Amino acid sequence: MQGIAVEMKFSEVRKGMKGRVVRIDSSANALTRLQEMGLTVGTEFVVNKVAPFGDPVEISLRGYRLCLRRKETEGIEIEALA
Amino acid sequence: MSERSKTPSKVQTVNPLVAIVGNPNAGKTTLFNSLTGAHQKVGNYPGVTVEKVSGELSLSNRRVECIDVPGLYSLNPVSSDEEVAVEVIHGRGYGARVPDLLVCVVNADNLERNLFFISQLADQGLPIVVALTMTDLLRSSGRVIDVARLSNLLGVDVVEVVGHKGKGVPALLDAIERNLEKPRRLKDISGRPSSLETKAAVLRERFARAGLDFSTSTIGDALGEPNTELEQSLQDVPELKTAFDDAVADLNPEPPASGSEVSSRYEWSAMVSRAVIRAGEHTLRKKSRSDQIDYLLTHRVFGLIFFFGVMYLTFQSIYTFAQPLMDWMSGGFDWIGKVIGNQLEGVPILKSLIVDGLIHGVGTMLTFLPQILILFLFIALLEGTGYLARAAFLMDRLLGWCGLNGRAFIPLLSSFACAIPGIMSARVMPDAKSRLATIMVAPLMSCSARLPVYLLLIGTFIEPRFGPAWAGFTLFAMHLLGLAVAIPVVYVLNRGVIKGKRLPFLLELPPYQWPKWRDVWLTMYFRGKVFVTTAGTIIVYMSILIWFLSYFPRSNDASQRFRTEYVASHAQASPADTDQYVQEQQLAHSFLGTFGRTIEPVFRPAGFDWRITTAILSAFPARETVVPSLGIIFSLGEGDEKDVKYSSGLRHALGKATWPDGRPLMTPWTAVGLMVFFALCAQCMATLATVKRETNSWKWPLFMFSYMTILAYIGAVVIYQVGRLFGA
Numbered sequence: 001m002q003g004i005a006v007e008m009k010f011s012e013v014r015k016g017m018k019g020r021v022v023r024i025d026s027s028a029n030a031l032t033r034l035q036e037m038g039l040t041v042g043t044e045f046v047v048n049k050v051a052p053f054g055d056p057v058e059i060s061l062r063g064y065r066l067c068l069r070r071k072e073t074e075g076i077e078i079e080a081l082a
Numbered sequence: 083m084s085e086r087s088k089t090p091s092k093v094q095t096v097n098p099l100v101a102i103v104g105n106p107n108a109g110k111t112t113l114f115n116s117l118t119g120a121h122q123k124v125g126n127y128p129g130v131t132v133e134k135v136s137g138e139l140s141l142s143n144r145r146v147e148c149i150d151v152p153g154l155y156s157l158n159p160v161s162s163d164e165e166v167a168v169e170v171i172h173g174r175g176y177g178a179r180v181p182d183l184l185v186c187v188v189n190a191d192n193l194e195r196n197l198f199f200i201s202q203l204a205d206q207g208l209p210i211v212v213a214l215t216m217t218d219l220l221r222s223s224g225r226v227i228d229v230a231r232l233s234n235l236l237g238v239d240v241v242e243v244v245g246h247k248g249k250g251v252p253a254l255l256d257a258i259e260r261n262l263e264k265p266r267r268l269k270d271i272s273g274r275p276s277s278l279e280t281k282a283a284v285l286r287e288r289f290a291r292a293g294l295d296f297s298t299s300t301i302g303d304a305l306g307e308p309n310t311e312l313e314q315s316l317q318d319v320p321e322l323k324t325a326f327d328d329a330v331a332d333l334n335p336e337p338p339a340s341g342s343e344v345s346s347r348y349e350w351s352a353m354v355s356r357a358v359i360r361a362g363e364h365t366l367r368k369k370s371r372s373d374q375i376d377y378l379l380t381h382r383v384f385g386l387i388f389f390f391g392v393m394y395l396t397f398q399s400i401y402t403f404a405q406p407l408m409d410w411m412s413g414g415f416d417w418i419g420k421v422i423g424n425q426l427e428g429v430p431i432l433k434s435l436i437v438d439g440l441i442h443g444v445g446t447m448l449t450f451l452p453q454i455l456i457l458f459l460f461i462a463l464l465e466g467t468g469y470l471a472r473a474a475f476l477m478d479r480l481l482g483w484c485g486l487n488g489r490a491f492i493p494l495l496s497s498f499a500c501a502i503p504g505i506m507s508a509r510v511m512p513d514a515k516s517r518l519a520t521i522m523v524a525p526l527m528s529c530s531a532r533l534p535v536y537l538l539l540i541g542t543f544i545e546p547r548f549g550p551a552w553a554g555f556t557l558f559a560m561h562l563l564g565l566a567v568a569i570p571v572v573y574v575l576n577r578g579v580i581k582g583k584r585l586p587f588l589l590e591l592p593p594y595q596w597p598k599w600r601d602v603w604l605t606m607y608f609r610g611k612v613f614v615t616t617a618g619t620i621i622v623y624m625s626i627l628i629w630f631l632s633y634f635p636r637s638n639d640a641s642q643r644f645r646t647e648y649v650a651s652h653a654q655a656s657p658a659d660t661d662q663y664v665q666e667q668q669l670a671h672s673f674l675g676t677f678g679r680t681i682e683p684v685f686r687p688a689g690f691d692w693r694i695t696t697a698i699l700s701a702f703p704a705r706e707t708v709v710p711s712l713g714i715i716f717s718l719g720e721g722d723e724k725d726v727k728y729s730s731g732l733r734h735a736l737g738k739a740t741w742p743d744g745r746p747l748m749t750p751w752t753a754v755g756l757m758v759f760f761a762l763c764a765q766c767m768a769t770l771a772t773v774k775r776e777t778n779s780w781k782w783p784l785f786m787f788s789y790m791t792i793l794a795y796i797g798a799v800v801i802y803q804v805g806r807l808f809g810a
Contacts, residue, residue, distance in 0.1 A: 030586050032344070036156040037588055038195050040345045048373070052382045053479035056488075058591065062194040062352075067475050067589040069482065 010076035013057060017047045018081045025075030034073070038062040044081070097147045098262055099179060100139065103171060103203070104187030105196050106153030106512075107592040109215035112245035113187055114150040115604050117255075122150075124608050126778050127176040131514060132166040141259045149181075155195075157202040161585050162514045171206070183261055184210045185254070188240075190227050191216040191593065193359060197351035198344075200236065200268065207303070209265030211257045212240040213250075219593055223370060225361050232358045237269030246598040270299060281305065281329045285322075292319055305330055372468075372593040380472055389476050392469070393495055396460045400453050400499040401530060407452035415445030434633055435626070443625025447618045450502050450768060454613055455606050457496050457503040461510065462605040464492075466597030470510065471589055478587060484569050485576035487513065487587050490520045494568075497527035498561070501769045502617070505776055506609060513585040519575045521776060522786055525769050526564040526571070528761055531705035535760050536560055538709060542733040543753035556754070563761050567793065579785075612775070620771035628702055632674040640671065665714055674699055688759065688798035689752035689805075691741060702765050712736070751805030755798040763794035 007022060021043050024031055038061050039045070045061040056067045102117075104110045114122075118137030125134045135150040152167045159165040166176060173180030186203060188196045203210060212233075220227055233240040239257040243250035282302035289296055294315055296304075304312045305326075316323040379385050419437040426433035464470040470492070478488030489511045497504030504524045511517040536557055545553040576584070644667040649655050669675050670692075678696030685695050693715045701708035713728065716735040739747040748756075764770065770783040777783070 032158065033156065033160050033586055033588065035344045036158065036198065038198070038348060040348050042345070043348075049376070049380055051380070051475055051479060052386055055479050055482075056475060056587065056589070058380070058475065062192075062348075064192045064195060065591040067471075067478075067587075067591060069478070069587050072586040 005079040007077060007079050010073040010078050011070040013047045013059075013078070015047055015050050018044070019047070019078040020044045020081055021076060022079050023077040027075075030072060031075055034068070034076070037066060038064075039066075039076070097138075097145050098182040100146050100148045100183045100185055100258060100262075101151050101171060101181035102148065102185045102187065103151045104153060104213075105155055105189060105192070105199055107590055108153070108187045108189040108192075108196060109245045110153060110187040111150060112598050112601055113185075113213060113215065113243060114148070115598075115601055116245050116248050116251060118148060119600075120604065120607065122604075122608065124612055127166055127170070127178075129778070130162065130166050130176070131517075131776065131778050132163050133509075139255070139258075141255060141262075143259075144262075146258070146262070154199065155588075156199065157206075160583070161512070162582060163512060171208075181208060183258060183265065184208050185213055185258065186210055187213045187215055189216045190214050190359075191219040191223075193227075193355045194348065194351045197354055198347050201347040201350055204268035204270070207267060209261055209267055210238050211254070211261050211266075212236065212238055213254055214240055214242045215245055217242050218244055219595075220359070225359055228358045228360070232354070235269075235354050235357065238266045246600060270302075285326060285329060288322060288325060292322055294319070294322070370593065372591075375594055376472065376591075379469070380475060385472075385476055389473055392464070392473070393491070396457070397495060397499060399460065400456050400496060400503070404452040404456050404499075408449045411449050411452070412445065415441055415448075419445075431633075431636075435629065438633070439626040439629035440622070442629070443622040446625060447614070447621040447768070450500065450613070451610055453500050454503040454506065455610055457499075457507060458606050458609045459602065461492060461507055462602040463597050465510070466595070466601060468592045468594045471591050474589055475591065478589075482587065484572050485516070485584075486520055486572060487511070487516050488589070490516065493520050493524055494527055497524040497529060500529050500531070501525040501527065501766070502613070502772045505769065505772050506613065508776065515576070515580050515582045515584050518580050518777065518782070519572050521773060522575055522580075522782070523568040523571050525764055525766065525786070525790065526568045526762065528561040528564045529705070529766075531766070532560075532760050534709045535705070536757055538712075538729065538733065538736075539753040539757055541729075542736050543748060543750045547750060556757075560757055560761050563758065567762060571789070613772070616775040617768065617771040620774065621768045624702070624767045624771070628674070628700065630673075631677075632669055632672045632700055634673060635671070636668060641668065644668070662714075666716070669696065669700075669711075669714055687803065688795065689748075689755055689802035690759075690798070691747060693739070694747075694756065698759075698763075698765065702767050705760075705766050708760075749805065752802055755801035755805070758801055759794045759798040761794070762790055762797055764790035 005022075010019075010021075013019065021039060021041050024035065024041055043061055045059045047057060047059050048065065049058040051057070051067075055071075056069045058065060058067045060066075102110055102114050114135070114137070117139055122135060122137040125136075126132070127134050132152060137148050137150075139146040139148045149170070151170055152163060154164060154167050157168055157171070159168050169175045170178045171181065171184070184203065186200060188200065200212070214227070214229060214232070217227060229240050229242050239261060241250055241254045241257050243254055245251075282298045282305060285301050286296065286298045289301070296312060300309070300312065303309065313323075313326075316326055379388055419441045422441065423433050423437045426436060461470070464473070470489075473491065474488035476488070477491045481488055481490050481494075490508075492510055493504045493508040495504075496507055501524050504527070505521050508517045508521050508524070511520060540553050540556050544556050641664055644664045645660055648660050648663040652659070670679070675692075675696050678699055679692040682690075682692040682695055685691075690698075693712075697708050697711040697715055700711040709729075709732070713732055716732065716739065736748055741747055764787045770787060773783040773786055774780055
């Protein structure tokens, strides 16, 4: 039985959240590099930290840590886990 | 040792080219440093700002040229820097040639993402050797990597190296040699539903049924590069030729990496990663030591405190530790000047050229070295430990909103001490557009060379009349002014002037490590060397030019005339006074002084007369010389502003100076106007020479000079005219 998956925009994540990418708006060219860095559909990640002024956000994925700006993740939708 | 290869079938006329490639933070440069050490050459690819770092490698029977290609996350470039790197890997343009071998540095601690890059390299078909780094980091987190299995899965030699300790380097050199003789290439990445492979597989079936025997990979290659043999055999079978041509048309042009292609590459890399790494978690890391450190260092409160502490330490070091060194070097050069000067007494022109022109110029240029070396020591330490990335993370919000990014804080902060090392340090920014914008505004940060001018003018016109509180405030305001002007300038530059797209701000936080000392020393050494040989030579030439313009025309008759003139109107003329007067007149009548007097009308709206104008002009080689120049012009001779008697004499002279009609030359308003002019103008030629070197063109220093001088002029004029309105 499937639990209710909470879907949200990546830009809305908060510290401590665990998530999985469910959809990426493929028309956004700027997202290609993000995907090449490993944030592809189906990838799981953990939000480690948010910078003092709210941005950028630091996540762990595929065994390493990446910082990204919320605004530059427009078009990425995730589902929050656990 | 014979230069010629031992393989009889090859005659080497040029040394083979090995390109070291890999992700950023994979230890590529550390490896390159341990392979080439100090025998590196740092230059530029023609026409771009990307640096070309190359060196020679000695193998057992030949020499090999090695280039350190800038770190790449992907072969699909998003910035002009990355474009250059990709073209170099392909051997296209920028004076590059196709590498004979790639050494791809793969970070074992970050395998999935590094393998993504490998999967792209697989499509290129170049011979590859993999250098596997950071295995020590992997082990310390309880994991182990099966190197042999990785080598099998990839189909190429994989050599484990610990770059800074030199472990594995001999094995790597062996592998390089072996692969230059008998190249191995990455296997066709199986399980990757590449449209190219699928098409090739389908075609293979069809060809086979028609009796044409070609392998899938041959057909796959032929879909990209013309293969006359294959196409010839298709001539007789038109429907196969059509099918083949359709497949070629389908595949060209290659669309940019679509989501599914990237995903499938990662599926492959995750699969390989799972197959070769054992124990511990793969994807989501438990709290490691780095995480624990970061809990503090990127903490909302403590992180910022620590950051400001580190910045303060860096800044203070540049300011205070460099100062004694610089004074010592200045003193040394003065002494050398005196000694040589004494030898040349009989030939005054030559003496002045050598002492005041050449030695002074070289000395001025070399005194920048301590600041550059200290700054790069800190940068190398911050980068080597991994803290630089954390600092960029903390600062990004502040710097991002006006168009820069978090990494700009080092160049901008250092520019408050001196813009030259600051501009050089902009190379920590991988995004060319932001880097250029940062370089363009770095000189607006009030540098330490402006301080003597501020202190002189504030001490003469502000403090006596308004008190120390206002004096302190004015000093602070001058520093803030540069920052305040920089913000709109950056905005305009990013919106209009500087072409190109901005990179998304993607910052990797590598694990904390001890810095590698060899890398630190080499960074300092090469930055210093690059400065001296490029910007440095321009500074020396310009110093000699300014010397020439301020020395000539000169004749004994003229000097005599000045002397007589002075003595005639001053009954108690001491020899020192007379000499100072003669010096003042000679400067006034030199090319520089004449130029100053000619353009005086331009500066009159700002309240400057020809004397101030000439002093500004003479400060072109380095801002510090404006005070001694003012000294000469106001007949005090040349002195040291730190000499209390001299500086108070100069303040007195400035305070009393008048226009020809008797009006006081300087009022507090004009003083402020002059300071504003100094704060905003770009007449430090050493800075311009550095910008030229870092941007690899004359266009940008010229632009910088223009926009800053215009801003400075407008500022000074507005202040003076507003002051006039209020009767000040």
